[in-house]
Amino acid sequence: MKFTDQDTYFTKLQATQGKPLLIAGPCSAETEEQVMQTAVALKKHNIHLFRAGIWKPRSRPNSFEGVGTVGLGWLRRVKDETGIPVTTEVATGRHVEEALKYGIDVLWIGARTTVNPFAVQEIADAMQGVQVPVMIKNPVNPDLALWIGAIERIYQAGIKDLAAIHRGFSSYQKSKYRNTPVWQIPIELKALYPGLPIIVDPSHITGSRELIFPVSQKALDLGFDGVMIETHPTPDLALSDAAQQITPDTFGSILGKLQVRKTNY
Numbered sequence: 306m307k308f309t310d311q312d313t314y315f316t317k318l319q320a321t322q323g324k325p326l327l328i329a330g331p332c333s334a335e336t337e338e339q340v341m342q343t344a345v346a347l348k349k350h351n352i353h354l355f356r357a358g359i360w361k362p363r364s365r366p367n368s369f370e371g372v373g374t375v376g377l378g379w380l381r382r383v384k385d386e387t388g389i390p391v392t393t394e395v396a397t398g399r400h401v402e403e404a405l406k407y408g409i410d411v412l413w414i415g416a417r418t419t420v421n422p423f424a425v426q427e428i429a430d431a432m433q434g435v436q437v438p439v440m441i442k443n444p445v446n447p448d449l450a451l452w453i454g455a456i457e458r459i460y461q462a463g464i465k466d467l468a469a470i471h472r473g474f475s476s477y478q479k480s481k482y483r484n485t486p487v488w489q490i491p492i493e494l495k496a497l498y499p500g501l502p503i504i505v506d507p508s509h510i511t512g513s514r515e516l517i518f519p520v521s522q523k524a525l526d527l528g529f530d531g532v533m534i535e536t537h538p539t540p541d542l543a544l545s546d547a548a549q550q551i552t553p554d555t556f557g558s559i560l561g562k563l564q565v566r567k568t569n570y
């Protein structure tokens with residue numbers, strides 16, 4: 306695989322080169338009002354891409370599994386009314402087809418899907434002949450080859466606008482992190498593919514609001530290209546990942562503190 310760091314979808318999305326790519330939005334789309342309210346508030350912070358999950362891969366059944374296809378219409382409204390491009394998670398070929406029908410700008414593959422080569426291949430097959438940028442989260446387990454393999458499957462489907470998302474790795478050890486960062490794995494990926502943008506997801510690494518800033522800063526210090534941060538108008542009431550979501554205002558103050566190459570962001 307060869308990636309160029311010029312003229313790709315993700316580098317063009319960043320209005321100012323050298324500043325991090327900013328992706329934010331709720332863990333899950335819950336209502337049309339919640340999605341619109343979050344997007345309008347985040348627009349003030351000049352985010353580059355709005356995220357919301359509509360098909361939610363939950364570890365246990367009987368928890369909120371997402372609103373499904375109806376949420377694609379809400380994301381479409383965000384794009385039309387705010388001008389911010391939108392992204393959602395896809396886990397099957399059908400998800401890819403539906404998301405594309407609604408004009409979702411960027412698709413992402415979640416950690417529980419990256420672990421499964423059959424699922425990734427099915428997604429890759431649905432992307433054949435389509436030009437849609439894709440972000441690929443690391444697998445839940447610290448397996449660099451599996452992460453690279455998923456990226457290769459999508460690349461081989463003809464998609465060259467790719468980015469990797471580091472969301473930490475599952476561990477049974479007690480830790481302050483929900484998913485241990487094991488920074489050497491994304492660093493090794495970046496060393497192998499210098500032109501591939503790598504985005505940090507401090508929300509799923511930390512599992513807690515308090516650690517979003519230090520983990521984002523650490524990633525920027527390591528040369529990461531962007532952040533993906535879960536934001537919700539009323540985080541405590543969120544239907545998924547409540548403990549790690551922050552308000553758009555908190556997102557703004559974290560941005561104000563983040564340092565990129567000694568320049569205040």
Ligand code: PEP
Pocket residue numbers: 332333358362414415416417442472509
């Ligand atoms: C998410 O981004 O909301 C999500 C489910 O993340 P992950 O695949 O990293 O667990």
Ligand code: MN
Pocket residue numbers: 332333509535545546
């Ligand atoms: Mn989440």
